Amino acid sequence: MRLAQILFSQGFGSRRECAALLASGEVRLGGRVLDDTDEDLATDGLVLNVQGADWPFHEHALVMLHKPAGYECSTRPGRWPGVLSLLPPPLRRRGVQPVGRLDADTTGLLLATDDGALLHRLTSPKHHVAKVYEVTTKHPVDDALVERLRGGVVLRDDPQPVRAAAVECTGERRLSLTLTEGRYHQVKRMVAAAGNRVEALHRSAFGPWTLPAELAPGHWQWLEAAGAPP
Ligand code: URA
Numbered sequence: 001m002r003l004a005q006i007l008f009s010q011g012f013g014s015r016r017e018c019a020a021l022l023a024s025g026e027v028r029l030g031g032r033v034l035d036d037t038d039e040d041l042a043t044d045g046l047v048l049n050v051q052g053a054d055w056p057f058h059e060h061a062l063v064m065l066h067k068p069a070g071y072e073c074s075t076r077p078g079r080w081p082g083v084l085s086l087l088p089p090p091l092r093r094r095g096v097q098p099v100g101r102l103d104a105d106t107t108g109l110l111l112a113t114d115d116g117a118l119l120h121r122l123t124s125p126k127h128h129v130a131k132v133y134e135v136t137t138k139h140p141v142d143d144a145l146v147e148r149l150r151g152g153v154v155l156r157d158d159p160q161p162v163r164a165a166a167v168e169c170t171g172e173r174r175l176s177l178t179l180t181e182g183r184y185h186q187v188k189r190m191v192a193a194a195g196n197r198v199e200a201l202h203r204s205a206f207g208p209w210t211l212p213a214e215l216a217p218g219h220w221q222w223l224e225a226a227g228a229p230p
Contacts, residue, residue, distance in 0.1 A: 004038070007022070011061075065220040066108065097119060107202045110206075111209070122206075129207045130165060135176070148194040207228065
């Protein structure tokens with residue numbers, strides 16, 4: 001692929017901006033300055049260095065973000081800053097979108113991608129992708145609460161009971177809850193319907209991906225879409 005086209009596809013701006021970036025001498029490959037817009041490069045395994053930062057080529061972007069509290073997943077944030085502001089400009093320019101939503105006060109694993117088909121697969125209720133939530137409750141967790149969440153609780157907008165795929169008591173006021181749907185405020189509403197209240201909520205896993213302990217709040221990392229569920 002032509003170098004100018006590579007930079008454009010990775011979100012480094014308009015064609016003119018990409019040409020200017022190359023002319024600035026700030027794009028390197030293995031230490032060599034790349035400045036010829038027409039240079040043809042193989043994209044497989046290509047890692048450019050742009051303005052001092054390594055940038056691996058990805059035909060589509062898939063990233064994992066450790067969402068801190070106080071950020072909105074909406075693409076038009078209102079009260080809080082948007083989660084996408086935590087990603088670098090090239091990813092935002094590529095049209096990366098959050099995969100599903102977390103509430104502003106929820107922390108943890110949030111995926112973002114510019115691959116519409118993948119986004120659909122990961123969020124469609126048909127695919128039952130598992131999400132794991134670590135819940136801190138207001139009142140102590142007892143067997144009755146765990147049984148109600150396992151057996152199914154009725155939420156106000158649907159007479160069909162919703163069940164957690166797995167529930168584990170992990171502390172006096174802590175639960176680990178696995179859901180395969182993604183309804184609005186689902187964890188908070190399920191826990192309330194089961195007779196307790198969510199005080200804090202953190203997502204630790206989404207499909208095959210687990211939030212690594214070393215990924216600090218507000219930080220992100222690339223993922224390989226090949227690891228996504230079919
Ligand atoms: N369920 C909720 O209630 N809130 C979230 O942020 C995610 C799941």
